[in-house]
Amino acid sequence: MSYCVNCGVELESSSEKCPLCHTPVINPNELVQMERASSYPKEKGQVEVVKRKDLGIFLSVVLGATAASCALLNLLVFNHSMWSLLIIGICIILFVLAIPAVIYTKLPIYLSLLFDGIAVGVYLYMIAYLTPSDEWFWRLALPIIALITLLVELFTLLIRAFPVSFVTTALYIFAETAVLCVGIELLIDRFLYRSLGLSWSAVVLTACGVIVIALITLLSKRRLRDEVRRRLHF
Template identity: 30%
Template sequence: MSYCVNCGVELAPCERVCPLCGVEVANPRQPYDPNAPKPFPARLDIFAPTDNRGFLSLIITIVLSLPAAICLACDVAYTHGAGWSMLVIGAMAMLWVFIVPALYIRRHAVLVLGVLDTAALWGYLWIVEHFAAKGTWLMQLALPLVVLVDILFVIDYFLMTKVVFARLKRAALAVATVPFFLVGLECCLDWYLDGRISLSWSFLVSVPCLLFALLLLVLNRRERFKKEMHKRLHM
């Protein structure tokens, strides 16, 4: 029999260290026997992950349906179906598409959700154009901008998952994408407003962005700086 030199209790033969204080068994006449029967098996009984997605989806659907239904009822009852309620219904539907599929889609989630969210956004813009602000802005300004954001997002996503892995490089890539968006934005605005393209302000904003991206790439090569940043900014 072995005793804990610290606590004075006798230790069961299966105890490698004293369970009360952690001091190791030190008995040359009876060293710890790893084959001694243990009081409990090693198997852990852990909680199975619970799946509340169905319930959560139901709650989100009810919460989003409520304002939509109230607005529709008011629209029909007081403004004789003027159509303004479609803006609220469309907004709620778009929010639903933003939130609920994200609970379920696991494979290629970013790309699939990107496509779904873009479609939902297009749908909502169409509702706005159809029911509230008719004009050419949808085809000449909004849709090209949405397509531009989508293309830039897909390129960045592909590069970040397949080519660029270092955090600072990824940050540099994200910052370097901004000038492309700004140039595209100015092109769309010029085309929509004047019918011709003349780039000016987007270059002024793009230069600092590109310089900042370059700075991030340079810093990425400094191991000491990276370690220091990791130490100070870790979450």
């Protein structure tokens, strides 16, 4: 036997409402189940992920507007020098860096690295355009950029073509560091003194050479390699 919780009228077992005040009849067991149930929805809401295409359009518009605004300011207001080339060059570099990340993700990594090197070269050329002489760009900056781009391309090729480990990665880094330092010093000597010679890069070459020989020996001896990995936990 049950009674209405509002007016106290006796209710029949099949009643869904109180015949007097029309208050809904609630089963106590259903009330317990409702209390146990979570007050939060079962499905989790999720903010819509920003599409790469939309992000690419946004970055392109922002960088393009920045470059165009600075160019107009340079031409119409602050026209004492071509300072806008520096900002336009930075916008070009940022746009090129954003291409493989958000604009065109299927771009081959080798082509992307080449574009990065070209973008840096264009920016330095804009700086050279603002200087009295651009000889430093053609004889020093451009060869260094080409050397760095080539070494980065080679490092990427080695990482992707051969099995990667801590030892092999260290081997590539030390070997390319030696080549880079020697190349930079030779290019500087050629630009400043018209002659070639090694000084500080010889120290780097010697240190890196010893490390490279040690790493090659480690890679060639499997038992030694396994022992070093076990002790150093890599």
